[in-house]
Amino acid sequence: MEETERNNLLQALLDIGELMLDSGGEVKRVEDTIARMGMASGAARMNVFVITSSIVVTMEDSDGHVYTQTKRVLTSASNHFRRLEQLNQLSRAFCRKPCSCAQLHQKIEAIRNQKENVFWMYFGSMLGAMAFAIFFGGTFADGIASGLMGLLVAFLVQFLDPICPNAVSFNLLTSFLTGFCVCLTARLAPSLHADMIMIGDIMLLIPGIPMTNSIRDILVGDTISGTLRLTESMVRAAVIAAGFMTAIMAAGRL
Structure with a gap:
């Protein structure tokens, strides 16, 4: 995986982590989800640190290259359990069969922008x-x-x-x-x-x-x-x- 694609993947993982926190997800769940998705994409090691206001992800590939990105999280402290379940399903599907970064971004945005009843x-x-x-x-x-x-x-x-x-x-x-x-x-x-x-x-x-x-x-x-x-x-x-x-x-x- 090229450097640009790795960085795009990190951005997608940060986005899904932010959405999970904003939907009421626990910190451990967010860390575990990001780490599993990163390993499923081919990373050799994943270091994830999450607090309610920040996410830091470091990915190391099999060649020893290290990529790090940080995201400031401004959560609304709300509870969207349906959206949280959809994000969980998306992460499980990605771990079973990883898709491209563009497809992952599209799926994340579809969950983010869906209208609530x-x-x-x-x-x-x-x-x-x-x-x-x-x-x-x-x-x-x-x-x-x-x-x-x-x-x-x-x-x-x-x-x-x-x-x-x-x-x-x-x-x-x-x-x-x-x-x-x-x-x-x-x-x-x-x-x-x-x-x-x-x-x-x-x-x-x-x-x-x-x-x-x-x-x-x-x-x-x-x-x-x-x-x-x-x-x-x-x-x-x-x-x-x-x-x-x-x-x-x-x-x-x-």
Whole structure:
């Protein structure tokens, strides 16, 4: 394999690693996937280092030539399990039968640019918020109200998240707007319990999976990645609480 093709392959491997991190993949999974794909393409040795904000890949071929590339990763800390599964399938197919770099880039971009079915996102947000509100002690009416507010959360995820500069600002704005609407709804319908409605909607924003992955990373030895993810998750949780608290204070002054 020529030097240009090796460099193109490294770029493709960095792209698939970035997509996996952005889809909620664990650090170990990303490292293992890149290493296996590199070995399947004919590399003699692969050294892969991944943290949540950076990927470094060094490939050594059978002639002793070494190629290294680094990619800065700006993840949205989201969870796209369908896309993650498609990337896993792509990596397995490549390991069984490697394709050209151009074909690999095309397949990666096809996964990156595919359109999501927003119906299931809205339906899942409504159903999840409703279930959590009732589970934590709310009435059926509280569940209905929480489910409707869950639709608002899904709407903000779809349209507000892409224009926010980072996850902190998005969570702060989303939690404030949702909490404020919940407080106004509870005033219009005094029989509703605002706290139960908020609990259901908060559960849609809490970074539970990133926090769990951070503990897993620490336990398997990826201390840096685990600490970064844990810190980010705790900051996001604190911002969500601050947003709802600010909304309650603002609504109380009306």
